[in-house]
Amino acid sequence: MINLNWYPVWRRNFLVWKKLAIPSLLGNLADPMLYMLGLGYGLGGLLQAVDGVPYLNFLAAGTLAYSVMNSATFETLYSAFSRMHVQKTWEAILNTPLTLKDVLLGELFWATSKSQLSAVAIMLVIWTLGLYDNFGMSLALLPVALLTGFCFAGMGLAINAVSPNYDFFLYYFTLAITPMILLGGVFYPPSALPAWLADIAAWLPLTHAIELARPLVLGRMPADVVLHGMALIAYGVVGFSAALALTKRRLLK
Amino acid sequence: MTSPLKLAGLSKSYAGVRVVDGLDLELEPGRCHGLLGPNGAGKTTTLRLALGLISADTGTVDLLGYPMPAEAALARRKVGVVPQIDSLDPDFTVRENLLTYGRYFGMKGREIEARIPYLLEFSGLAGKADAPINNLSGGMKRRLTLARALVNDPDLIFLDEPTTGLDPQARHLIWQGLRRLIGQGKTLLLTTHFMDEAERLCDVISVLDQGRVIVRGSPRELIKQHIEPHVVEIYGDAMAEWKTCASTFCRRCEEAGETLFCYTDTPERVVEELENQPGLRYLHRPANLEDVFLKLTGRDLRD
Numbered sequence: 001m002i003n004l005n006w007y008p009v010w011r012r013n014f015l016v017w018k019k020l021a022i023p024s025l026l027g028n029l030a031d032p033m034l035y036m037l038g039l040g041y042g043l044g045g046l047l048q049a050v051d052g053v054p055y056l057n058f059l060a061a062g063t064l065a066y067s068v069m070n071s072a073t074f075e076t077l078y079s080a081f082s083r084m085h086v087q088k089t090w091e092a093i094l095n096t097p098l099t100l101k102d103v104l105l106g107e108l109f110w111a112t113s114k115s116q117l118s119a120v121a122i123m124l125v126i127w128t129l130g131l132y133d134n135f136g137m138s139l140a141l142l143p144v145a146l147l148t149g150f151c152f153a154g155m156g157l158a159i160n161a162v163s164p165n166y167d168f169f170l171y172y173f174t175l176a177i178t179p180m181i182l183l184g185g186v187f188y189p190p191s192a193l194p195a196w197l198a199d200i201a202a203w204l205p206l207t208h209a210i211e212l213a214r215p216l217v218l219g220r221m222p223a224d225v226v227l228h229g230m231a232l233i234a235y236g237v238v239g240f241s242a243a244l245a246l247t248k249r250r251l252l253k
Numbered sequence: 254m255t256s257p258l259k260l261a262g263l264s265k266s267y268a269g270v271r272v273v274d275g276l277d278l279e280l281e282p283g284r285c286h287g288l289l290g291p292n293g294a295g296k297t298t299t300l301r302l303a304l305g306l307i308s309a310d311t312g313t314v315d316l317l318g319y320p321m322p323a324e325a326a327l328a329r330r331k332v333g334v335v336p337q338i339d340s341l342d343p344d345f346t347v348r349e350n351l352l353t354y355g356r357y358f359g360m361k362g363r364e365i366e367a368r369i370p371y372l373l374e375f376s377g378l379a380g381k382a383d384a385p386i387n388n389l390s391g392g393m394k395r396r397l398t399l400a401r402a403l404v405n406d407p408d409l410i411f412l413d414e415p416t417t418g419l420d421p422q423a424r425h426l427i428w429q430g431l432r433r434l435i436g437q438g439k440t441l442l443l444t445t446h447f448m449d450e451a452e453r454l455c456d457v458i459s460v461l462d463q464g465r466v467i468v469r470g471s472p473r474e475l476i477k478q479h480i481e482p483h484v485v486e487i488y489g490d491a492m493a494e495w496k497t498c499a500s501t502f503c504r505r506c507e508e509a510g511e512t513l514f515c516y517t518d519t520p521e522r523v524v525e526e527l528e529n530q531p532g533l534r535y536l537h538r539p540a541n542l543e544d545v546f547l548k549l550t551g552r553d554l555r556d
Contacts, residue, residue, distance in 0.1 A: 008356035015353065016344040032341035058402060095334035096357035096405075097326040226425075252306050 005098055010113070012089075013079075014189025017114065029121040032067035036060065036125065039187070053218055060131045061214035064122040064141060064185030065148055066073055069206055073177060076156025077169045080107050084160065090251065100252060102156060104244055111153035112146065119145030126217060131238045135220025140216050149230040151249035154239030155205070161246035171242040180206040185214070203233045254317065257409040257440045258281055258303055263312035264464075265298055272298045274464030276312070280409070284433065286443040287451040289546060291555040292460030296336070296444045299461070300411055304329065304440075330443045331359060333402030334513050337413040339394055341386050346518065347373070347397055348382040351404055356461035358405040375433070377426055377499055378402035394422025410434065416450060428454060458542070462550050473543050479548060480540045481505065481516035484499035488512050499523065509552050516540065517543060 007245065017024060050058040085087040090103050123141060125131070132138040159172045182192070184206035190198045199245030200205050208228040215222040222228065271297045272552040280286050290296050300305045302314055305325030319328035326547045332502060336364075342350050351372055376396035381389070391395065394414060403408055407514035412431070416424040424447075431454055435441060445451055451458055452472040459469045481504055487495065488538035492513050500506045502523045503515035512524040513525055520537055527535045 008353070008359075011356065012342070015349065016342070019344060087343060088336070088338055089342060091336065091338075092340035092354070093357055095304065095332075095336065097329045098355070098357050099326060099358065113472045128297070 005102040006105035006109060006145055007084070009093065009098065009103050010110045012082075013106070013110040014113075021180040024058075025077050025117070029067075029118060031062050032070070032118060032122060033125055034157075036063040036122070039206035051073070051214075051218070052175070055217065057131045058189075058214070059187070060122065060126050061141075061217040062148040062184075062210050064119055064126075064145065064211040065206060065209055066181055066184075066186050067122055067171055068115045068145050068148045069152045069177070069180070069209070070217065072111045072152040073156045073172075075111035075114050076107065076153050077163070078089075078166065080111070080157065080160050081163060081166065085249075088100045096250065100248055101116075101244060104240070104247060107157060108153050111156065112149040115153070116142075119149070120149055124201060132217050135196035137216050137219055137221075144209060144212045147229055147236075148205075148213075151205050151232040151236040151239070154243065156239070161243050161250055162183035180204050183207070185210040185221065205232060208232050255282075256280055256315075257317055258413040258442065259313075259315040260299070260303060261303060261313050263314065263351055264307055264310045265295075265302060266310055267306070271464050272304065273309070276461075276465050277457055278466060280440055280442060282440050283435070283438045284456040285435050285443060285454050287455035287458040288442060288444045288461060289361075289446075289448070289451055289458060289542075290329040290444075291550050291556050294461040294466070294473070294550070297413065298442065298464075300413060301441070304332070304411065330405065331408045333405065333407035333410040334409070334413050335395075335398050335402045335412040337417065339398065341394060341397060341401070343386050346383050346385055347378055347389070350386065350397065351401060368404065368406075371402060372400040375403065375430060376521040377430075378403065384495065390423075391423045392419050392426065395419060395423065395427060396430065399427065403434075407439070409440045412441060415443065416445070426451070446540060446545055452542045455532070459521065460546065460554065467549055468545075475545050476540055476542060480546045481518055482540050483517050483520040483540055484540050484544055485511055485520055485527070486536040486538070487515065487516065487527065487533055488535070489530075489533035491530060494513055495530065497531060498526070502526065514544075516544070 036059055038096065044055030047055045071236045080198045084177065093103050094100060123138070126138060159169065161168060183201040184204050190201050190207065193201060208231040212225065212228045256279045260276055262276040263273050263276040263346065264271060276295070276299060290298050302309050303316060305314065305316065305322030305328065308322050310332065314337060317331055318326040321328060342353060345353060348369055351369055352362065352365050355522070369382065373382060376399055378397060378400065380395060381393070386394065416427050419427065440523065443451070443455065456471060458467065458472055459466045459474060462468070468479070471477065485503070488511055492511070496506065496508065496513060499513060499515050503517040505516040507514045517523060524537055527533055
């Protein structure tokens with residue numbers, strides 16, 4: 001059952017974030033922008049049009065999706081781990097009427113919310129530099145970013161639940177996040193991959209996010225909207241359910 | 254009045270080891286209860302079961318009239334917890350910590366704000382409302398943790414080793430606060446390794462060993478029932494030779510490392526003899542709860 005019990009947990013994270021907002025904004029937002037502009041102009045200068053558009057325009061959707069992914073992932077790994085394991089914030093909350101589900105929902109929605117900042121920052125660049133084709137369609141990037149943030153927040157919480165320490169997260173980055181960035185279509189269309197690799201890449205959550213985001217930037221209606229949207233939700237829900245069961249085993253045994 | 258916490262026939266095993274083993278415990282309202290026991294006796298597991306954080310293998314938990322863990326969320330609205338490990342929010346000030354914690358109880362911001370001056374005064378932190386947590390001393394942090402546990406005006410307060418690691422001044426301040434709470438009619442359940450703390454604060458003490466309550470009573474009753482009234486501790490090189498002699502004067506002698514503990518009703522004879530033994534140092538004192546505790550749970554380390 002969903003109620004609003006998670007909100008005080010969300011609010012706690014928001015209040016902490018507000019205190020540290022400026023440095024956190026810089027780290028979260030400047031990085032993907034630099035990548036996009038650096039690669040877009042630098043590499044883009046050497047390339048012919050990709051998928052029929054300048055490389056920077058092509059890169060915009062991928063950057064949006066992967067910066068949302070990164071933001072939600074970092075928040076649910078490193079930050080949530082600090083709260084759970086180092087500061088014992090979750091244990092303090094569990095002594096109140098709130099349940100572990102409330103805590104994890106608060107974290108899930110918080111990480112999703114925070115990742116939307118990355119999306120908005122990239123969209124501002126897209127709008128400012130005119131990298132979009134149809135403004136109305138570019139607005140549809142917002143719900144795509146929301147689903148993407150939800151998806152990776154849910155998965156991140158599951159990884160957090162089984163992590164013995166911060167170093168463990170490197171496995172997730174090396175084995176899941178980095179392959180997704182390289183195969184999910186951020187830097188080149190999946191059609192550039194060998195067919196067997198493209199088939200695997202099609203299953204990755206980041207691929208689903210980019211399949212939705214890229215056409216929207218380029219002013220086209222994405223194909224298989226329901227499929228990609230449901231895939232993102234499914235990855236998020238499965239991740240969150242695993243997180244709930246695994247964190248329960250970790251903290252409440 | 255009904256009991257704020259009733260544990261009946263409680264058992265909990267981990268990997269085949271019965272950490273809590275048929276435990277019964279019933280708290281009286283408005284009293285301070287001590288839960289004593291060596292490491293691994295099941296104190297922390299008992300508290301977690303009582304709070305409904307974990308479920309028992311067998312037995313029942315009734316917290317403020319609610320069956321646990323089924324109605325944990327309801328029961329915990331009127332429960333305060335001072336955990337063993339510091340869990341204050343390091344990114345927040347004193348006030349923000351209280352405000353945020355109160356919201357977990359569903360309290361409105363204004364409602365919590367109205368309570369903050371009292372909580373700060375109670376914990377001796379008046380004027381520290383806007384201090385960051387990292388500027389507080391260890392004692393202040395513990396007092397804030399206590400204030401945080403009172404944000405929802407609880408009827409029953411769990412305190413898991415509330416003064417561990419504090420200097421004497423800070424411990425006394427915490428004790429003052431706890432006495433004030435008892436005076437207000439709150440029920441306290443306290444675990445501690447400091448026997449003097451339990452003796453000072455608790456009306457009723459339950460000693461836990463191997464997952465069950467082995468004795469229960471007021472500190473004075475326990476001392477009277479389980480131990481001779483006087484203790485003479487003897488130290489020194491000649492202690493070994495003097496051992497047989499001591500046992501003729503005392504009802505019970507126990508050797509622990511370099512020290513001989515002599516328990517007796519009539520200490521005068523031993524003390525007189527000891528005055529004539531230049532190779533020995535001694536300490537004569539009334540028996541205390543620690544003597545009872547060591548007698549009942551043994552002197553062996555439990556780690």
